[in-house]
Amino acid sequence: MSVLQLDGNGLRQALRIATGSALGFTLAKLMNWPNGIFFTVYPMLLLGLVPVLNMHIIRQFYAGAVFSALFVLVVQGLFSHLPVVMTMMCFIAFAFLFYQMSRGANFLFGATTVVSLSIQLHFSTYTGSGVSIYPLIISNAVAVVVTVVFSMLMHGLFPDVAPRQGRVMPEKAKESVRHEVLLCSTVATLSFVVFQVFDLQDSISAQAASVLILFSLCWKAAGMAAWQRAIGTLIGCNLALVAQLFLYNHTDILIFPALILWILTFIFSRYHIIGGGIPGVGFGIITTFGILFGQSLGPGQDLVYSALYRFSSVSVAILLSLCAVYIMHHILNRFEMTRHHTFE
Numbered sequence: 001m002s003v004l005q006l007d008g009n010g011l012r013q014a015l016r017i018a019t020g021s022a023l024g025f026t027l028a029k030l031m032n033w034p035n036g037i038f039f040t041v042y043p044m045l046l047l048g049l050v051p052v053l054n055m056h057i058i059r060q061f062y063a064g065a066v067f068s069a070l071f072v073l074v075v076q077g078l079f080s081h082l083p084v085v086m087t088m089m090c091f092i093a094f095a096f097l098f099y100q101m102s103r104g105a106n107f108l109f110g111a112t113t114v115v116s117l118s119i120q121l122h123f124s125t126y127t128g129s130g131v132s133i134y135p136l137i138i139s140n141a142v143a144v145v146v147t148v149v150f151s152m153l154m155h156g157l158f159p160d161v162a163p164r165q166g167r168v169m170p171e172k173a174k175e176s177v178r179h180e181v182l183l184c185s186t187v188a189t190l191s192f193v194v195f196q197v198f199d200l201q202d203s204i205s206a207q208a209a210s211v212l213i214l215f216s217l218c219w220k221a222a223g224m225a226a227w228q229r230a231i232g233t234l235i236g237c238n239l240a241l242v243a244q245l246f247l248y249n250h251t252d253i254l255i256f257p258a259l260i261l262w263i264l265t266f267i268f269s270r271y272h273i274i275g276g277g278i279p280g281v282g283f284g285i286i287t288t289f290g291i292l293f294g295q296s297l298g299p300g301q302d303l304v305y306s307a308l309y310r311f312s313s314v315s316v317a318i319l320l321s322l323c324a325v326y327i328m329h330h331i332l333n334r335f336e337m338t339r340h341h342t343f344e
Contacts, residue, residue, distance in 0.1 A: 008161035009051070010273045016154035017047045017286065018266035023150050024143070025293055026258045034135055037119070037204070038143035040294030044265070044286055045112055046151050048272060049279075051164060053155045058148055060106055064113035065144035069137050072120045076133065083196075090192050093117065094185035102172065102180040102217055111215060114188065116140060118211045121192060122204055172341070179340040180217040183328045187214060190324055191317070205291050205310045206317035209233065212287070213321055215279050219329035220342050225279065226318045232284020237311040239264060239285070240292045251297055261293050 006014065020043035028039035050057055071093055079086045094114065101110035120140060124133045172180075191210040209229055216225040243260045250256050265286050272282030292310065332338040 006270055006273060009164060010270075012158040012160055013047070013051050013273055013277075014266055014269035015158040016151075017044060017269045017272075018262050019158070020044075020047050020147075020150045020154045021265055021286075021290055022258050022262040024146060025261055025290075026254060027146060028143075028294070029254055029258075033139055033142070035123070035139040035143070035295075037291055037294035038116075038140050039146060040261075041115075041287060041290040042112075042143050042147040043150055043154075044283075044290050045115065046108075046147055047154060048269070048283060048286070049111060049277070050108055051160075051277060053151055057108055060109035061112060061144065061148060064109050064116055065141055067113050068117040068120055069141060071117060072124050072133065073137060076121065076124050087189060087193055090121070091185055091189040094188040095181050098184040098188075098214070098217070099177070099181045101184075101215070102177045104172075114211055114214075115208060118188070118192070118207060119204060122195060122207050175337060175339050176218075176341045179329075179332045179338045182332055182338060183219070183325065184214045184217060186328050187321055187324045191321060194320075204295065205233075205288075206313035208291065209314045210317045210321040212279060212284075213318060214325075218340055218342055219325050222325045223322065226322050228280045229284045230315060230318050232281045233288050233311055233314045235268075235281070236285040236288025236292070237308070240289065241308075257293060257297055261289060264289050 021040050024039035024043045025036065027033075028036040033039070046053075046057075046061060071089075075086065075089045075093075079089060094117075097110040097114050097117070099110075100106040101114075120136060123136050188211055191207060195207050213222055213226045213229050216222045243257075243264065246260060247256055268282050268285040268289075270282070272280065272286060275282055288310070329340070333340060
């Protein structure tokens with residue numbers, strides 16, 4: 001049985017992902033900026049989901065940041081005291097974003113904005129009375145600019161050795177597009193509502209996981225994506241605990257966690273890349289590192305509680321999200337106008 005190996009392009013992409021995320025993490029901790037999760041995870045998204053960097057991709061990434069910032073500022077600011085209106089506005093926003101993903105041409109815009117918007121909505125709803133949401137918006141905007149700069153630097157330092165073939169997006173019937181948009185936007189909105197109703201302030205990882213499994217856009221792929229996400233989270237959390245053993249109580253010496261993050265991300269980027277660069281086990285592992293290191297690690301902090309709580313909460317979130325996806329899939333397939341092409 002042959003073991004899949006990285007080619008020259010794959011090796012350089014792994015170097016870009018690991019170095020970009022480690023640099024983002026290091027900068028956020030050095031400057032003591034809030035919401036380090038943005039600075040650590042965004043490079044993983046931009047460098048991991050797309051192997052090339054051009055102006056079309058950069059425009060999508062910037063557009064996503066502007067869209068999510070305006071939505072949080074305007075909608076959260078005006079309608080946070082009206083839960084029903086807020087929920088409807090979230091559904092409309094998610095429907096627009098998943099439509100972009102389903103059509104394919106602006107998939108990166110939709111994917112990164114869904115994640116960014118979900119995280120910012122999650123954080124902003126817990127700011128409390130008298131606490132400004134502007135630091136959240138500003139930190140996200142800075143993280144987006146830093147991510148693009150670091151991504152350009154990474155492509156300059158670790159360029160591909162051979163031209164890449166562009167991905168050809170398959171044509172979808174209008175019925176399938178409607179199905180995917182309604183299914184994903186409904187489940188994403190339900191996730192937002194559940195986390196608000198039960199006041200799950202410390203469950204950002206679970207909330208993000210419930211959205212990430214929707215990147216596959218349909219039930220048949222979502223089942224596999226959820227399984228892969230759960231495995232990736234389990235492996236990532238256990239490796240984070242091992243990393244904490246090496247760090248011990250030296251988390252205040254920044255070079256140690258940054259180096260460990262680089263090593264772990266570089267090793268497991270291989271599984272992401274040889275799997276075709278789509279969100280799978282490898283991507284679940286490295287984003288688990290990114291979330292745990294970016295949000296939970298710092299001077300005087302450790303990963304033990306966060307890693308244990310993350311896996312348990314993510315498992316529950318994935319299971320409940322899959323149930324919602326399954327139910328919506330069968331409801332939508334009862335109607336000809338929303339029947340998916342994978343229907344049997």
